[in-house]
Amino acid sequence: MKNAKPFIALASFLLAVTLIIPALLVLPYKGDQASGKLGEDLRQAPTEKANERSADAVVEVAVYRTAQQKIEKLTLNKYLEGVVAAEMPAEFEEEALKAQALTARTYIVQQLLTKEKLGLPEGAQVTDTEIHQVFKSDEELKRPKPIGWGADYKWKKKKIKDAVRATDGQILTYNGKAIDATFFSTSNGYTENSEDYWKNTVPYLRSVESPWDKKSPKYKNQITISVQDFESKLGVQIGNSETIGVIKERTAGNRVGTVDFNGKTLTGREIRDELDLRSSDFSWERRGNEIIITTRGFGHGVGMSQYGANGMAAEGKTYKEIVKYYYKGIDISKADGLLATITAGK
Incomplete structure (x- = not known):
């Protein structure tokens, strides 16, 4: 038994070495779990951001697809992605896209809360046309240009989706109520007071300077119309005569207010509508039996200018600064309560 002691001591030493060495190898890496080093636990808890629940995702919108003549139901966030994609170029600055998402969400929240659904088939809450807001589905956006985005679909879709998600659940309010968030493509350098184009005076729809629009490809346009068609369409x-009416008044946004045609007075909007002009800021000249009409701007001019918003964003302005510039005295509010009301009412 005396000769067995060295063997027992040797076995004990080897056992101790076997247990200690792995522990020494692991100790230097303890605490480096996020670095991908030894000891990493891949089953990490989800981040706070991943756990955030989209307020838009719990609301459903029933869209009447005009071409297909059917109702399509989709979540509010998916609907907004389709609206922003259809209403504003995806090439625009991210902050401009966020501002557009805010206007789109504000509009649809109002529409969903409205009981009257005039002109809509039973079960529909909104159309996919300019009557409400233009909407395009993913399938349409995947189509080749000019109908869809074609090969650009992936990056454009992500950019639009990020803009919608960044403003999740937010709407524009004035005195606690959702605003009429009107917008248009391009101004003539100024936006318009609401009462100069529509009947009602709206406190947050005031005329402001919008110099960025002059860089828009839609800023200036020219058409030619025959004198006969001009007279027929306007009833003048x-x-x-070389003189084609006399401008009697201009609006706060420097558009044509009223024109006198030998005793008959027409508003700038009436002339724009009847002649299908891009803007109510126009000038004209006669050349023989034709009239050349030049317009500045594109759209009604009330509310947010899309090209103006893009110009502001390019200069470093945030979406919050953009909407508060074009809509005076408004707030950006969470719509959780209104969205919950909509969901509960289904």
Whole structure:
């Protein structure tokens, strides 16, 4: 038994070495779990951001697809992605896209809360046309240009989706109520007071300067119309006169207010509508039996200018600064309560 002691001591030493060495190898890496080093636990808890629940995702919108003549139901966030994609170029600055998402969400929240659904088939809450807001589905956006985005679909879709998600659940309010968030493509350098284009005076729809629009490709346009068509469409007589009406008044946004045609007065909006002009800021000249009409801007001019918003974003302005510039005295509010009301009412 005396000769067995060295063997027992040797076995004990080897056992101790076997247990200690792995522990020494692991100790230097303890606490480096996020670095991908030894000891990493891949079953990490989800981040706070991943756990955030989209307020938009719990609301459903029933969209009447005009071309297909059917109702399509989708979540509010998916609907907003389709609206922003259809209403504003995806090439625009991210902050401009966020501002557009805010206007789109504000509009649809109002629409969902409205009981009257005039002109809509039973079960529909909104159309996919300019009557409400233009909407395009993912399938449409995947189509080749100019109908869809074609090969650009992936990055454009992500950019739009991020803009919608960044403003999740937010709407524009004035005195606690959702605003009429009107918008248009391009101004003539100024936006318009609401009462100069529509009947009602709206406190947050005031005329502001919008110099960024002059860089828009839609800023200036020219059309030619025959004297005969001009007279027929407006119900006026200019005969052989070189003078084509006299501008009697201009609006706060420097658009044509009223024009006198030998005793008959028409508003700038009436002339724009009847002649299908891009803007109510126009000038004209006669050349023989034709009239050349030049317009500045594109759209009604009330509310947010899309090209103006993009110009502001390019200069470093945030979406919050953009909407508060074009809509005076408004707040950006969480719509959780209104969205909950909509969901509960289903």
